[in-house]
């Protein structure tokens with residue numbers, strides 16, 4: 001896990017724990033061993049610590065948090081040992097020196113870094129704080145103000161910025177074209193040169209823990225706390241981290257460390273830390289699908305997009321940003337021009353905000369090839385249609401593509417509800433047809449539901465999952481059912497919200513509960529933002545808007561929603577929806593006209609309105625959602641509970657500190673949820689959402705947790 005060598009009387013400790021050199025117990029032991037050898041060897045005049053492969057350690061080993069290994073030879077002790085060593089220690093950073101990695105660097109006497117590297121303390125994203133002295137050393141090195149900002153936001157910074165802030169002693173210039181090996185060689189060279197230069201220098205002033213912290217006024221802490229409460233609403237760790245930073249300015253180092261450790265101890269066992277660490281791993285597990293070998297994917301170098309509307313142009317942006325040429329097709333010159341302009345405006349905006357340079361923006365735009373002719377798609381490797389959400393329209397587009405594109409081209413359909421098998425049946429290559437459900441705005445939202453039809457091949461799945469990663473999306477493979485996973489689960493959740501209106505609640509009552517739970521906005525606000533006509537369109541496609549076509553045994557909850565559309569209350573875009581909006585504003589106000597309509601409809605539909613508690617609103621919306629998630633798992637439409645959690649966090653704003661609906665279900669207790677579902681079902685037998693999932697029933701009665709049960713199940717499957 002570490003190697004030791006001497007170069008020109010400098011001991012070099014190289015951390016070798018690929019892929020990210022996480023500071024596991026074996027690495028910590030290796031560092032201790034290296035320090036001891038170097039200290040005892042009289043020929044060694046200085047020490048360099050460097051990461052092998054692509055990076056300096058990207059942090060403590062997160063997998064050791066759950067099994068308790070993190071507490072054996074804990075990192076703070078190792079860093080104390082590094083700092084107190086009598087020979088100068090130079091730390092050489094490349095890649096990502098995150099968390100414990102940066103804390104190790106702060107324990108060293110000198111720090112140099114490749115200009116390509118990044119440093120950061122992202123622990124708050126895992127529900128904890130930099131618990132190896134980071135909250136005490138960083139303020140001593142760069143001041144409370146800058147340190148608090150880095151620690152409480154968890155955002156990494158570029159090496160150049162870190163140098164300007166005073167974290168680094170020097171930068172090693174590495175161009176973007178140089179290989180990782182060249183970067184490593186140059187960095188090591190520079191570190192050894194620096195080590196030899198300072199070998200006889202006093203370490204006075206080089207031990208960060210001995211530096212003084214300039215105190216700042218309480219006003220600063222109050223302002224930052226306010227900002228954190230707004231930007232990281234509902235998250236405990238950032239505010240707790242701020243307390244630890246404050247301690248650095250109030251107490252001597254040793255006492256500050258004690259405060260840091262006390263706060264860390266509390267955060268470490270918190271439900272938020274468990275939830276956020278679950279998400280960290282779940283996000284990385286989405287590419288691991290039983291039976292799919294991701295190496296079988298074919299490279300995608302040339303892409304086509306059909307439809308230059310908001311969705312199509314957003315999709316195209318993802319590819320051209322990564323240097324992948326895109327032919328963007330629309331039937332009408334006017335629509336095509338509008339799409340191209342939207343793309344140009346997007347890049348202009350990025351330049352204006354300083355997020356990219358004019359040069360890079362122009363380079364990306366150079367990859368865009370607008371066209372009115374399908375024939376220009378003859379050579380693309382993959383094409384995504386983003387036309388109107390209608391089965392016949394999509395089938396005819398795919399049929400046409402099948403005739404024009406080369407036989408190997410993968411045909412993707414960007415649908416949010418339609419049947420992939422039916423769309424694929426319009427082609428002679430159903431094995432090369434797949435759903436790619438982008439979320440709107442497609443250039444912003446990171447989630448992609450990739451939908452496998454019954455004939456979609458392993459190669460197609462692997463290719464699409466990989467290209468999704470290349471364009472920086474979080475791809476989740478899902479099965480082919482109505483609404484796939486995200487929208488399928490949204491229906492019962494949304495149904496409950498509407499049912500609550502019938503029974504006595506108003507939109508702002510439901511929305512407040514969901515906002516307080518941690519969603520960025522409630523369901524009715526979301527519907528107003530997306531456009532209430534979308535829901536109507538889906539209900540029409542389901543054939544349930546016309547009362548004569550409805551199943552008499554299923555409760556219909558959307559009468560008010562339908563009427564809103566009749567009244568042209570489509571939402572924010574028409575300044576009126578569930579709420580009313582001042583021109584240009586997205587902040588809705590409760591509207592008497594809507595409230596009267598809701599009361600009137602309740603009466604007409606035979607409901608006696610009553611006061612509904614926040615607890616009931618929360619349970620009914622969330623338990624209906626969770627029950628559907630269990631059904632997706634038992635039907636094999638979702639491959640892992642974590643996949644569902646990722647979809648809901650990245651696609652629908654489920655609060656990450658609650659870990660996603662399936663993690664949350666385990667935290668609440670499956671028996672409690674199951675029993676509540678039975679009760680709500682008894683009171684409302686005409687709502688099929690209250691029919692409990694068999695899997696939920698089985699786990700609730702056996703007292704098992706979903707996460708454990710599923711991990712075991714997957715292990716058993718992979719051993720078959």
Ligand SMILES: CC/C=C/CC(=O)SCCNC(=O)CCNC(=O)[C@H](O)C(C)(C)COP(=O)(O)OP(=O)(O)OC[C@H]1O[C@@H](n2cnc3c(N)ncnc32)[C@H](O)[C@@H]1OP(=O)(O)O
Nearest residue numbers: 020022058059060061062063096098099100122131132284
């Ligand atoms: C005493 C307590 C103090 C704790 C302080 C800490 O250090 S907490 C940890 C702080 N560090 C982080 O939060 C960094 C987490 N990692 C990342 O942000 C990213 O992994 C990366 C370093 C930017 C690299 O991103 P990239 O996209 O290139 O790779 P992946 O994210 O896919 O990761 C590759 C595999 O490595 C695993 N992994 C990454 N970081 C850690 C880690 N700190 N501990 C354990 N494992 C880690 C990741 O799970 C991937 O594994 P796979 O098995 O390949 O899925």
